[in-house]
Amino acid sequence: MASLMHLPEELEQVGGFVLANSPLANKASEVRANRINWQSYLQSQMINQEQFNVIVMLDTSPPPRRDQFLKEHRYECARTFLEMIANVAKDQTVQYLLTMIDDILQEDRSRVEIFHEYARKENTTVWRLFLPLLNRQDPFIVNQAGRIIAKLACWSNETMEGADLHFFLAFLKEQLRMQNNEYKQATARCLQMLLRVEEYRQAYATVDGITTILNALSANNNFQIQYQLIFCLWCMTFNPDLAEKMNKYNVIPVLALILTDSQKEKVFRIILATFRNLLEKPEDSQVIQENAVAMVHGKVLKNLSLLQARKFDDQDILDDMQYLDEKLQASVQDLSSFDEYVSELKSGRLEWSPVHKSERFWRENAVNFNEKNYELLKILTRLLEVSKDPLILSVAVHDIGEYVRCYPRGKSVIEQIGGKQLAMTLLTHEDANVRYQALLAVQKMMVQNWEYLGKQLEQDTGVSASGTAGTKKSVIPAKG
Numbered sequence: 001m002a003s004l005m006h007l008p009e010e011l012e013q014v015g016g017f018v019l020a021n022s023p024l025a026n027k028a029s030e031v032r033a034n035r036i037n038w039q040s041y042l043q044s045q046m047i048n049q050e051q052f053n054v055i056v057m058l059d060t061s062p063p064p065r066r067d068q069f070l071k072e073h074r075y076e077c078a079r080t081f082l083e084m085i086a087n088v089a090k091d092q093t094v095q096y097l098l099t100m101i102d103d104i105l106q107e108d109r110s111r112v113e114i115f116h117e118y119a120r121k122e123n124t125t126v127w128r129l130f131l132p133l134l135n136r137q138d139p140f141i142v143n144q145a146g147r148i149i150a151k152l153a154c155w156s157n158e159t160m161e162g163a164d165l166h167f168f169l170a171f172l173k174e175q176l177r178m179q180n181n182e183y184k185q186a187t188a189r190c191l192q193m194l195l196r197v198e199e200y201r202q203a204y205a206t207v208d209g210i211t212t213i214l215n216a217l218s219a220n221n222n223f224q225i226q227y228q229l230i231f232c233l234w235c236m237t238f239n240p241d242l243a244e245k246m247n248k249y250n251v252i253p254v255l256a257l258i259l260t261d262s263q264k265e266k267v268f269r270i271i272l273a274t275f276r277n278l279l280e281k282p283e284d285s286q287v288i289q290e291n292a293v294a295m296v297h298g299k300v301l302k303n304l305s306l307l308q309a310r311k312f313d314d315q316d317i318l319d320d321m322q323y324l325d326e327k328l329q330a331s332v333q334d335l336s337s338f339d340e341y342v343s344e345l346k347s348g349r350l351e352w353s354p355v356h357k358s359e360r361f362w363r364e365n366a367v368n369f370n371e372k373n374y375e376l377l378k379i380l381t382r383l384l385e386v387s388k389d390p391l392i393l394s395v396a397v398h399d400i401g402e403y404v405r406c407y408p409r410g411k412s413v414i415e416q417i418g419g420k421q422l423a424m425t426l427l428t429h430e431d432a433n434v435r436y437q438a439l440l441a442v443q444k445m446m447v448q449n450w451e452y453l454g455k456q457l458e459q460d461t462g463v464s465a466s467g468t469a470g471t472k473k474s475v476i477p478a479k480g
Contacts, residue, residue, distance in 0.1 A: 022224075024147070024186040027140050028102070031095045035059075041093075047084060054080040058100060063107070070104070070111060078118035082129055091138045098133075098144040105148065109155040116158050126152050127164035134171050143183040146171065150190040159199055169200075169207050176216045184216075188228035195235035205242055210249045217254060223264045230255065230270045237277035244282040247291055252278065253347040256298025265317075268307065272320040275300065279327050292331035293343035301328050338365045345379055348387075350395035356402075366406035370413070377403065377417055384422040390431035397423050397434070401441030411445050420445050 042052040119126045133145035153160040175187040194200040213229050237243045259271045278291045304325050341355050355361050369376045383396040404410035426438035
């Protein structure tokens with residue numbers, strides 16, 4: 001999986017898996033089986049004679065004759081399809097027409113130009129002709145239209161752009177977010193097609209598409225959708241700028257967790273390829289190191305050792321495993337305790353790793369927490385504000401207390417960014433460990449207001465604070 005250019009032309013066959021059994025494909029088979037009586041449409045004057053002649057020719061002729069007719073009557077074919085879709089009210093018939101169009105495009109991708117040429121002659125764009133179908137109520141019509149639009153956007157030299165592209169990407173995002181969307185696989189398929197194109201990769205990232213993919217991955221998806229969504233992330237990592245920004249969205253921890261749990265070769269194959277891009281494509285060496293550290297922290301090395309014990313015939317997997325193993329082993333040797341800490345913190349998945357309770361670490365690195373306008377401290381305080389995990393809260397508030405203890409101006413810095421107030425609110429947290437770590441941290445911040453602290457302890461935590469108010473005597477001795 002070295003490059004997008006080496007992918008087979010038909011994405012449905014990537015990874016040795018044919019999407020013949022997707023819900024959209026199954027429904028399309030049903031639609032094809034319910035043939036339309038075009039004669040009745042002609043007799044009721046719902047279509048004219050020319051439309052009847054064209055649609056019957058396209059619907060009933062063998063492929064060679066249909067191909068010749070499409071070449072000789074390009075304009076008439078496009079016009080017939082689009083006029084009938086616009087004028088026929090019955091959903092079943094619109095489903096049939098859209099399935100005919102999709103089949104025609106699938107047979108020969110150059111046929112997308114039939115519709116682009118028609119639109120130009122009509123002084124419009126194919127997007128204005130097809131995008132309104134996304135507002136229909138019938139789910140199959142909506143998703144089949146989306147599939148056609150993706151092909152028109154990817155298989156032609158005329159790319160989608162501006163408001164049309166923004167509308168289509170917003171539609172795909174919403175389809176991914178939808179609960180119980182039976183055609184989510186089709187949505188992911190559209191994104192797989194689009195994100196092979198550089199212009200669409202940039203545009204999708206701009207509308208926060210990476211977050212949408214990650215949120216969809218966190219849902220209870222089958223392995224096929226999981227594979228398709230990771231494929232989309234892999235496509236995006238071919239852009240060096242996006243590869244540099246990718247782990248700001250916590251892509252690496254999410255994929256590392258899936259790598260640990262997945263038993264499907266196609267899934268960990270695409271994860272390994274994505275990880276390789278995240279070490280190859282960024283131009284900033286610091287970003288590459290941060291990505292490597294994030295992979296180490298996500299136990300990718302451990303998973304690589306497990307995978308290397310298995311037998312694979314796929315040379316891409318073998319090459320990617322060897323590359324990642326060499327790069328990550330090298331990064332471990334260069335890894336400082338501070339690099340390890342930064343990686344863990346930016347992953348948002350704090351745990352009691354040795355670095356948090358290392359006296360030497362805090363003594364040597366407390367000042368480093370002031371870098372980049374207190375970036376790391378702001379991440380810690382943000383975790384105090386939004387995290388619901390008692391473990392993360394305990395570690396985060398502990399680290400804030402250690403910073404205050406080891407950096408002379410730490411108290412004023414933490415107050416300035418709102419960390420002190422957030423720590424004090426945790427004194428009444430339902431979890432005993434969170435309350436305990438919050439108490440230790442607050443003690444390190446306080447030089448007065450001990451009376452407040454004592455009352456809070458007596459009232460909310462049940463810890464006796466007798467003798468603490470007015471004496472500045474600690475309830476629990478401060479660490480160190």
